[in-house]
Amino acid sequence: MARTILYTYKEEEKTLTFSYQQHRNIHEAVAEAEGIDISGYLKMEQQIEAISDTKAVRNYRDNHFKKLGFGRITLQQKENLGVGKKNS
Numbered sequence: 001m002a003r004t005i006l007y008t009y010k011e012e013e014k015t016l017t018f019s020y021q022q023h024r025n026i027h028e029a030v031a032e033a034e035g036i037d038i039s040g041y042l043k044m045e046q047q048i049e050a051i052s053d054t055k056a057v058r059n060y061r062d063n064h065f066k067k068l069g070f071g072r073i074t075l076q077q078k079e080n081l082g083v084g085k086k087n088s
Contacts, residue, residue, distance in 0.1 A: 003078075008071030009034055018075070027065060030073055 005016040005026050016033050023029040031038045041064055048057050065073065 004076040005029060005073065006076050007073040010069045011071070015076075026073055026075060027061060030070065031065075031068070036068060 002017050002019045005018045007014055007016065007026075007030050009030070014033075016029060018026055018029050023032070028038065028042075045057060045060065048060050
């Protein structure tokens with residue numbers, strides 16, 4: 001099921017359709033959408049994961065993407081519909 005990513009790149013608000021079938025996470029998706037090669041970042045991320053905790057990985061990721069020019073990167077909230085209701 002596709003979701004929508006809400007993100008800011010170089011102070012411009014943007015949206016992007018996201019699916020876990022195409023990308024491992026939302027950060028890879030927004031980097032690809034902006035034409036940014038993050039292969040070096042991914043190698044370093046794996047090394048940090050091997051020796052540290054998830055908080056260190058998250059801090060590294062957040063700082064790296066800020067340096068690339070990204071602000072907020074988040075998934076849009078799902079709309080919870082009642083039983084028998086559907087999107088129009």
